Amino acid sequence: MQQKEVKAVTVHEAHDVRCENHVVEWSDEEVLLKVERGGICGSDIHYYLHGRAGMSVLKAPMVLGHELIGIVEYAPATSGLLAGQRVAVNPSRPCRKCQLCEQGHQNLCRSMRFMGSAQFFPHVNGGFAQYVALDPQQCVPCQPDADPKRLVFAEPLAVCIHAVRQAGDLVGKRVLVTGAGPIGSLVIAAALASGASEVIATDISERCRHLALAMGATAAIDPRDEHQARLWREEGGYFDVCFEASGAAAAISSAVSFVRPAGTIVQLGMGAASVDYPVGSLLVKEIQLKGSFRFVDEFNIAVNWLENRKIDPFPLLSAEVGIHEAAQAFEMAADKARYAKIQIVF
Ligand SMILES: [Zn+2]
Ligand SMILES: [Zn+2]
Structure with missing residues (x-):
């Protein structure tokens, strides 16, 4: 030694x-x-x-x-x-x-x-x-x-590329990202780089909403906007995939109503220890709920994406x-x- x-x-x-x-x-x-x-x-x-x-x-x-x-x-x-x-x-x-x-x-x-x-x-x-x-x-x-x-x-981006892979093919998909801190913002960029047609972010912080737009989000919405939430709930849910990156109890439970039947939710945000969860909706909509933790070979992919400027x-x-x-x-x-x-x- x-x-x-x-x-x-x-x-x-x-x-x-x-x-x-x-x-x-x-x-x-x-x-x-x-x-x-x-x-x-x-x-x-x-x-x-x-x-x-x-x-x-x-x-x-x-x-x-x-x-x-x-x-x-x-x-x-x-x-x-x-x-x-x-x-x-x-x-x-x-x-x-x-x-x-x-x-x-x-x-x-x-x-x-x-x-x-x-x-x-x-x-x-x-x-x-x-x-x-x-x-x-x-x-x-x-x-x-x-x-x-x-x-x-590279490391936080690897976390986000792993999350994107947990969701499966994103080409042409409508994506919701709840929470636009550093991880949520990199998920926005990674989802767009993976072919998502629309990526909408929510965050209660105005600064984070600006960040989401700077990272390429189609729109950035305050989750307390009830009018918008009602539109996303219409016809069983607007989004194909939700990446939950806030860890906030309200975001975790409302994701189920914003995702369409047979859609996917990827949980990335840590935080809320317990949540009042709408299990009934998850069940009748056959939503897939997936955890995402750290990364495997996505680290090398992240290095490559940064070097090739696929993501800024x-x-x-x-x-x-x-x-x-x-x-x-x-x-x-x-x-x-x-x-x-x-x-x-x-
Ligand atoms: Zn980290
Ligand atoms: Zn081992």
Whole structure:
């Protein structure tokens, strides 16, 4: 094992994020990456605000961050990677041995070691650090002229491409996206890139509705607009597919009335622990309800889509902040009324 002392962004407890010294260790079989940029994700914000993300509760300080891009500093000869090469980091480290992994559901692996996650103890550190050690399989090489500011969106875009695939063929379909934060907005772009004929977004925030339009949405509506909701409910439902990206109880239950019989709902938003759900409507309309969690090979597709400019993520980028101002960056990222994606520069 080799070691290096670096600066890293750690969370100690709710509302306590620090830029501090951290020791990175790496073996001969691992890649040492010099991190260029990282995007602050919803789960990072949850650890910052609540000391937990879903079921994962923080029990010790942890390095945050799983949306990363960097330059290879050291790579094992067998990895095919070269020092000086720019790579996008796939933060997933599934066991690759269990039945779920063998069936291609690596995202559902029960031994998944996902970067910057407190699911296990000791926690799996993230990559908001000047250097990070990785499995060579986590490193996806980028084209030499790739823009790191753009490519750092690969991880959240992978989440959205996976969701789009959960819905099946979108060509010519009418799509509803409820919740237009960073994930909802990338779903809008991914659905359009996948052939949807119409993509309508709903969000109670005016800023998010503007974001949805900037990402290509056909229209962006305030979900409290009862007149519009009535039109979508007519004749059993207007949309072929709904991507529920808000996690809000009202959006989750109303999706069933907006989707046509035999349509599909993909649940992406986490949040509401329990919902008063219209099971009867789901049943008589034979709506397919699907969960969507992280991604599998969609990470490589996301890198490709960003490099080929199939999707422009820049309307989402609200600010870039240096590593020493990390605490401030989290305060900004948590202020959803004003900011979408914040990138930390290392
Ligand atoms: Zn993320
Ligand atoms: Zn596994």
